[in-house]
Amino acid sequence: MIKLIKEKTLAVTGHRKLTADLDIYRLEEIFLNQIEKGIDTFLVGMAVGFDAICFQILEKIRDKKDIKIVACIPCKNQSKNFSIEQKEEYIRQVNSANEKILISREYTPYCMMKRNMFMVDNACTLVCFLRENKGGTFNTVNYAKQKGIEIIKI
16 A cells, blocks of 8 residues: 655546647646656546546656556446446556555445545645536635645646
8 A cells, every 4th residue: 555645646637528728748747847846646536538648648657757656546336437448448547556545435426526635635736637617627626725735737
């Protein structure tokens, strides 16, 4: 079990639906800059979209740098409504993660929110892809603001 050290941990949050303005090269640059500042653990919520892209970029970085990727899984059946391709990638990523943290055994209306709060509570920085002022990403960013952690918008 990885011991999460808040000062060395970064969390990501973003929309499932991606827009053309998501710059993956800028995202990789942000991660590398944070690693230079001492970040070595990355919390990923394992949703499709932004989370999956972050995981793939972090895997590429992990091949060269000593970092850990922690899969923060809101519930056991998170991938139930994913497409076949999304499920295959989800399983691959879960198996690739350095650590898996299961927030709730069963789906509840609050398990995603609890996962997001867990990630913010255990990180010093939140990287976010926020384009709508509603939904889980919006709520997570507001929670991070309340907690006073650094927020980096992409």
